Amino acid sequence: MLFTVAIGLVIACLLVPFGKFFRNNKSVLLALVPGVLFSYFVQKIPEIGSGRVLFESTPWVPALGVSLGFRLDGLSLLFALLITGIGVLIFVYASSYLKGDRYLDRFFGFLLLFMSAMLGLVLSNNVILLFIFWELTSISSYFLIGFHNRDEESRRSALTALSITGLGGLLLLAGLIWAGNLAGSYSIGDMLNHAEVIRQSAYYPVILVLFLAGAFTKSAQFPFHFWLPGAMKAPTPVSAYLHSATMVKAGIFILARFTPVLGGTALWQWALMGVGGFTMLYASVLSLAKRDLKGVLAYSTISALGVLTFLLGLGTDYAVVAACVFLLAHALYKAPLFLVTGIIDHETGTRDLTRLSGLGKALWPAALAGGLAALSAAGMPLTFGFIGKDLIYEATLHYESGWAWYLTALAIVTNVGLVAAGFLAGFKPFTGKVQEEFRHLHLPPALLWVPALVLALLGVVFGLFPGWAGAWLTEPAVKSIFQQYVPVQLKIWHGFNTVLILSLATLTAGIIIYLINTPRFRKSEFITVLERIRPGVVFGWLFIRTKQFAAAYTNFFHDGYLRSYIIKIILFAEALLIYELYRGGPFSVDFSKLSPVRFYDVGIVFILVGALYKTLKTSSRLTAVVCMSIIGYAICLLFVTYSAPDLAMTQFTIDTLTVVLFVLVLYRLPPFLKVRNVKIMVRDAAISILFGGLLAVICLRVLLEPTRYNISDFYAKYAYTLGKGRNVVNVILVDFRGFDTMFEIVVLSVAAIGVYSLLKLRLKASEKE
């Protein structure tokens, strides 16, 4: 299974050098990647359907318990089929939708990256691995939402989506690690076996809150839902793929995946039912007031995600079966509705519902696909949506008696809204009188409408033969959520009962609302007011404050003067050192134990002090530089007398090169300023003398430390036996601490490239003049 994840990643990387090839008509070839993966997963259906679970594991970071562990069970397979299957159609659609875009190859790279991340997420059997893919979906989605990166609104939406889902991801990581530590393993399989330990732990509520924060942000549950309508700034194929069919369902996926681990408790039920229930009602009502087609779809998607969360919260047999069926049904009708919206936008240039009507004749295949999808969304009998809706009512009606009717009422109101929203998106643009400006529309290329039609037809096929979908897709998924077989068969006809009446009542009410609810400007204004008091405002406020704080902070600490940087760094170091010395308490040094002062030490120090005095007094920059190098050389001499030849040699050459560097830039520097301001001189002198003094005290203090772990002994002992060298310093550099050296030389290269590019760019600019 590793290969299914790796293929997309590798090809996405290959698109960087070879992307040009796919910028033209050939981009449709890329749909082969999800196509191959889809067929791979399809041929696994019988095996998984018979109840088997496939495992695969490759060690990655065994020391931390992280492995490339994958599992393919019913739930993973359902998601994998959705991801790759809808993926194929989206790839085909996008190749036509974004035809001629300069960055088409980049778009497909991000899309492949996203697809692989999503596959990895649903297949991983290790929570750390799951988290990595989880974050990768957020990141790739950031690039896809902000694909039209010249549009400011686009960039802001992308950033909002990334920060909300990213924040949730961090909380999720905390929850997963906590749960993993309680279970004693990061493997999901082991966590399933130790579910009791986690559920009975005193920390269970904290873990659950962290975990749900991750799931709810990703799946756009209230109050985190506002990023999803914003994300509709993305090109339509992205909205169809990420924000209706796959990515937003990642939150639902982990809720389902961890139901056997964290679920079943009262807290779990109340949290999911509460949040999901409120979200589905709130978003379903709001969706009716939108004017923008994509806005309608975004809110009805949020509502559908609320339904899924709600159902998983109910947690009964019927509810979980309903969740799996509705998940599939929703993907099969919401994706085509998005694709149809994209076609309308592509052909007419607008998505404003007040302007769109009567397009059915010109765009008949799109109208057909939209109509079928809308019927499925409405839960019309003989569509798959009908079966989904039926099961939802079954689930609420079979809940504990006291609550059953309240929950059913909630579901009905939500569904009425969803019916109307479905008709609004799938029927409204195609019926009625055609506007003058859209009289001369052409049929779009087949690559645009075939994918929408395929999905919509599939919704009908599954509606006519629900047993197929049940046996192949949803039953194994339900089994892996419950960890046991659940006897719920999907049927086209349940008999004449309460559920059927409710279904038909919902349909009728939805149609009535659709007919009386005409999108108007005033209503969408009202929504805007409602959106202004939404929780998103708090996040927006935080955004602005963070930026302001960053600006103030930067202006204070990064004023662009080298001298002020140095002062700040030294002051900070002084504060730390003083604190440490203060904490250590008083100490005394036995000066008689120090090695005696030799006459050449005195001589070297004499030279050093003389050069220092000259540096401070001189009015010529050149003299100051030379005097500084004399100080450097004097220190080299001290190193030599204290038997550190390596250090001395390096210091010597470095000093030489520093002088050379100074001389080179000398003429570029402003004329030497003699500091006349006494205040500044006193300040600088105080800081410098304090720093020097502190370092001296620290050196003396170090001598008092007992040398328990004598690290130099270790190096001296093993340098020859292990490192085969007699020069301990060099063996440390190239062997014992070779990694440090490696990073240092990388830093050096970066510095050189930095200097080169800075100056060369300036040169080029001046050459232009």
Place this chain on the structure above:
Amino acid sequence: MRSTILQTASQYLLPILLLFSFFLLIRGHYSPGGGFVGGLVASIAFVLHSFANGVESTMRIIRYKPMSLIPIGLGLSTASMLLPLFFGKPVMTSLWVPEQLPVFGSVGTTLFFDVGVYLLVVGVVLTILFTISLFSE
């Protein structure tokens, strides 16, 4: 200001200093020296030459852009770091040629690592100094 004495001296000093830097590099494992110091000495040799004869004439001697030494050095160090992986050992385990070679002593991956450091240091120092001096002119 071109000084004839410096120009003449630099003609002889360049090869001698380069030889010395190479010597420092090779002996590093047993006695004071090593790739870093060796690289610095080698760059000083070129810098001295450029002071006497101008940067252009030094560039002509080197022929290639000093910047190209950076990826070569970095690549060599990385390769010697990763080489043990192919022998089933952890990264950065030092591998040794069993026989002692004359002059070099034991030869192992650490020597190549040091050679990488040497080349990189020469590349970095010359890139920085030459860029700045061309900019100043």
